[in-house]
Amino acid sequence: MADFSRRRFLQSAAAAGAFAAPAAARFAAGAHRRRSPVAIASANGLQAVELAVRRMTEGWRPVDAAVAGVELVENDPDDDSVGLGGLPNEEGVVELDACVMDGPSGLGGAVAALQNVKNPAQVALKVMRHTDHVLLVGEGALRFARAYGFPEENLLTERSRRAWLEWRERRSARDKWIAPDENGEHGKEWFQQFKGKTGTIHLGAVAANGDVGSCTTTSGLAFKIPGRVGDSPLLGAGNYCDNDVGTGGSTGRGEACILASGGAFVVQQMELGKSPTDACLEACRRVVRLTKVKRLLDAKGRPDFQVQFYAASRDGRTGAAGLYAGKYAVCDEQGARHVDLAALYDEAPR
Ligand code: GLY
DSSP states (O other): OOOOOHHHHHHHHHHHHTTSSSSHHHHHHSOOOOOOEEEEEEGGGGGHHHEEEHHHTOOOOHHHHHHHHHHHHHTTTOTTTTSSTOOTTTOOOOEEEEEEEETTTTEEEEEEESSOOSSSHHHHHHHHOOOOSSEEEEEHHHHHHHTTTTOOOOOOHHHHHHHHHHHHHSSSSSSSSOOOTTTTTOOHHHHHTTTTEEEEEEEEEEESSSSSSEEEEEEEEEOTTTOOOOOOTTTTEEEEEEEETTEEEEEEEEEHHHHHHHHHHHHHHHTTTTTTHHHHHHHHHHHHOOOGHHHHHHTSSBSSSEEEEEEETTTSSSEEEEEEEEEEEEEEEEEEEEEEOOOEEOOOOO
């Protein structure tokens, strides 16, 4: 992990009694014993967590169940955050990122800046299972997907194409594009929903026997510079799991999560004894502490962006937290539902 200082690590480890027993032993002896599979996801993953739990009940490996769940969202043309219909880069081309991690084998796979293939999480699974590599990008990732028979298609939908055109027309008073009339076909409010948008789905899955797997998939930051890669395909940032501990992942501003090594940090906090919710809150505090430049702070000195973290422990507890309020999705023996995030700040950034 990137920059956890020795002093902080020793302090938190000592506080949590982390050296008393290795993680596997502590979790095995823990009071929280698994009875049925559990899945946690970002709020756009309500159906995804339900399907993931169903698949694990049928005996699927958690990582395969997680990918099956997020595929529902990747295939949905009306969801502009991932897969088909994801918002494109500044040239109007959809570039997708995803990674998967498998607890029992400790292996992971990822693709980044993948064009024309709507299921990058499935391609990431192939990278994990058929190569000795972890991450393929761009043209190499596309050729790899093609070799495994993934169909190629234009991932821009009518809605995402129009959003991109409107973004291009509005972005500068100095270029040759004419800004649309704010009272025209789409008013300012319609366009506001796409500004600075980072849509993503993370899904962490825990089987009844405590095996874990996880996945994150995204179209990344709307209208990004071509080639920009966020946290989602980076193991340790947007997604991580450790079969002795649990899963951790992130959605929101990817740059902040990368700089905080978010996913790995969440898992490490659970290993040190924190509950899933507290581990996520600690990751949020870490993002706040590491966000120092003025252009990223609001009038109150708080980060002017949202980041959410999600965690599931191998004994089946789940929790999530954001800098600001929001929801997440969970499915366990009580069924699939939305739950409030724990949040550092109640109000939206100003
Ligand atoms: N968290 C998604 C991204 O920043 O690309």
